[in-house]
Structure formats: C-alpha cells, structure tokens
Amino acid sequence: xxxxxxxxxxxxxxxxxxxxxxxxxLRIRSHLDAVxxxxxxxxxxxxxxxxxxxxxxxxxxxxxxxxxxxxxxxxSFVLASQSGICSLAQAFELPDNSKLNGTLCxxxxxxxxxxxxxxxxxxAKQQVGLISTDDDFPEMFE
Amino acid sequence: MNERIxxxxxxxxFCADGGQASTFRLARLELLLSTxxxxxxxxxxxxxxxxxxxxxxVAPLAALYPDxxxxxxxxxxxxxxxxLLIAAVQLGxxxxxxxxx
Numbered sequence: 001x002x003x004x005x006x007x008x009x010x011x012x013x014x015x016x017x018x019x020x021x022x023x024x025x026l027r028i029r030s031h032l033d034a035v036x037x038x039x040x041x042x043x044x045x046x047x048x049x050x051x052x053x054x055x056x057x058x059x060x061x062x063x064x065x066x067x068x069x070x071x072x073x074x075x076s077f078v079l080a081s082q083s084g085i086c087s088l089a090q091a092f093e094l095p096d097n098s099k100l101n102g103t104l105c106x107x108x109x110x111x112x113x114x115x116x117x118x119x120x121x122x123x124a125k126q127q128v129g130l131i132s133t134d135d136d137f138p139e140m141f142e
Numbered sequence: 143m144n145e146r147i148x149x150x151x152x153x154x155x156f157c158a159d160g161g162q163a164s165t166f167r168l169a170r171l172e173l174l175l176s177t178x179x180x181x182x183x184x185x186x187x188x189x190x191x192x193x194x195x196x197x198x199x200v201a202p203l204a205a206l207y208p209d210x211x212x213x214x215x216x217x218x219x220x221x222x223x224x225x226l227l228i229a230a231v232q233l234g235x236x237x238x239x240x241x242x243x
Contacts, residue, residue, distance in 0.1 A: 125225070
C-alpha cells in the first residue's frame with residue numbers, strides 16, 4: 001500500500017462553511033453533516049461566491065476526487081474534521097472530548113495500481129464533473 | 143499586438159499555489175487581455191500543475207471574457223497541464239452560464 005495523509009490545524013469544515021456564510025449551512029447541523037456535505041461533488045464553502053467579481057475559484061471537487069480516486073485505486077479514504085469522521089465504509093461522530101482540532105484526510109492506494117494512476121485520475125475527474133468530453137477547446141492550444 | 147508570457151519563468155516547473163495564480167491573473171492577465179489582441183501563455187518548462195492553480199489562473203477569465211477562446215492561447219502544454227486547463231475553461235464557462243441564467 002501507498003499511504004498519504006494531509007492534515008491541518010485550521011478551523012475545520014463546519015466553521016469554514018460558517019465563516020463564508022455558505023448556503024450549504026442549511027443542511028448542516030453537526031461536524032459529521034459538514035464532512036458529508038463537503039464530500040459531495042461541486043460543493044465548497046465558497047462555491048456561492050461568483051468569481052467574476054470575487055475571489056472564489058474553488059470548484060469544490062478536491063475531496064470528492066480523492067475519495068473516488070481511492071476507490072479506483074482499491075485503497076482507503078477517511079475525512080475527519082473536528083468530531084465528524086467519514087470513511088468509505090462508515091460515518092460517525094466522535095465524542096467532544098476526543099475531537100480533532102482541524103481537518104485530516106488519510107488515504108491509501110494499492111501499489112499495484114500505481115502504473116494506472118494517470119488513467120484512473122482522469123476517470124475520477126470525469127466522475128466528479130471536473131472534465132467534460134463535450135469540448136476540449138483545440139483552438140486554444142498550440 | 144500579441145503578448146507571450148512564460149509561466150515557468152513566473153512560477154517555476156511545479157505550479158501549485160492558487161493564491162499566487164489569482165494575484166497574477168488580476169495584476170497581469172486581465173490587463174493584458176484588455177489591451178492586446180492575443181495573449182499566449184507559454185507552459186514550456188512546466189512539469190506539473192494542480193487544479194487550484196489552473197482554476198485560479200484561467201476560470202475567472204473564461205467567466206469574464208466571452209470571447210476568451212479567440213484571445214487566449216496555451217502553448218507548449220504537456221498532457222496533464224492541458225487537461226487541467228481544459229477543465230478550468232469549462233469551469234469558467236459553466237459559471238458564466240450560471241450568471242447569465
């Protein structure tokens with residue numbers, strides 16, 4: 001197995017939705033809700049901010065992409081933020097006295113699948129709608 | 143008038159900082175797109191890029207400039223960079239449609 005983990009000590013996912021006054025807050029009542037909403041494709045705490053005049057350029061697909069990639073690579077995936085934890089198999093809330101300060105995302109991939117990594121990454125991107133085959137703008141490339 | 147910018151000269155061979163890309167877009171690219179006929183972003187020497195960088199660099203331009211496809215050119219992209227730039231243009235176009243509708 002190849003194991004990778006990304007962690008931060010920030011405010012966590014729920015507070016990030018709160019900080020940006022996200023409309024997704026209507027669906028969030030717990031840290032677990034926040035983690036599960038964050039794993040939906042094209043959801044981010046800033047996706048309601050039009051980037052034509054603001055700063056948001058977040059497609060909201062990074063976490064979903066990693067989760068799908070972990071499945072395609074026959075590995076594992078966990079997203080934990082404060083007391084909310086979601087893996088490929090289960091989702092649950094930790095007791096308050098053992099919550100994580102920040103966000104943690106450990107994942108693993110089968111080493112035997114590494115040779116297919118580029119193709120599987122492309123497939124995962126298609127699954128989350130990051131890449132469409134409708135138009136690849138050939139006129140923009142030289 | 144055409145303008146060519148080397149992305150590797152600005153950001154190196156690994157482009158991964160969306161904040162830097164956003165600042166660069168606002169400070170340089172939007173101005174150039176308003177003043178030159180064709181803007182060429184040359185990715186020669188860029189080995190890899192993440193989607194945050196590509197989206198910050200390109201997606202807002204696609205949302206702001208409806209004629210972007212005739213004004214902006216990506217040169218010397220490797221396959222992984224090309225895929226991310228296509229996705230960024232698609233993201234910008236979809237946001238543009240969202241604003242219009």
